[in-house]
Amino acid sequence: MTELEREEWISVLNLVPDEALRAVIDNFPADWIIKPKALPQAGLGLLKMRDSALGEPFYLGEFPLSTCWLSISTQDGKTAEGAALIMDDRIEQAEQLAICDAVLSAKLPGWESVAQLVSLGAERKQIIEKERKAILARTRVDFSLLDDAGDDDA
């Protein structure tokens, strides 16, 4: 299936190119009945934090957020539920990811294609993390040099 935990599927699938995701979704049987369990929504999430001095709450910022929770019923009587919560303003993207989540969790027909996408997404995630680590490493400051500078001033 896939080595990743279910809670990680959506984050890695979200890194897969849109065309690849769309192609897999389009290959699922058209006679599946896909119904929402909750209203799919897109909007802005607010990041609430507390300041360290007085403990007063404040909003650090906002970010796009889309949610989808759905159920799939196949013609042979199988049912599965899937959900997605992504930092993106496209409801369709959340819907597609939720469908993939349901298909993979219940091993509905076509789950192998989704598992391949998960692997692809996981590879992309590793590359992105590596790049970020490299960027972060370049920002590292060697404070030991400051000691030398201090000696000079003295």
Next chain:
Amino acid sequence: MLELASIWKPEVQQQNYRSILEAMSRPGRIQNITFSQSDSDAMTAILATLLDGEVSLSDPDKLLNIDDWPMLQATKAEPDCADYIVCKGSSSPDFEPKQGTLSSPEYSATLLLQVESLTSGSSKIRLQGPGIETSEEVSISGLSDDWLTRREDWVYAFPLGVDMILVAQDMILALPRTTRLEVI
């Protein structure tokens, strides 16, 4: 690919909101609610239009489909503290709905009563008040007289009170707190 019933779509909700607004503005005049007979009903269509995650809902008579609760997003509450209450019109009220406060009368309950008919029935009522030129008369079936009796107590201390919406088939009729009722 995702099948969404029409009552959850913005264009239908806007239509239904207009109907609810018209019903509240013209008490006693029947308005129509848009929904698909195959997968929904007027009561759920009204709730889909009015509710969101910020309000609470009570369904003491279990009129709603359990699958609709997550779609409505409203939190469950007891009738005594709910923002919206769904009830059978034929049953008698055994709760005291929120009537707001003098500084915030809008923090009161809206009651949605499922009745059998809004065009014929044994309950004949004359309505007067804001939004009615002289008076309106309506005949309703499936509405217990207890609701009208209790309503008198609930709306007595205006601006405190409750607003009622009666629902039958695809029709609604509103009884805002400002409307005076007389059983004839």
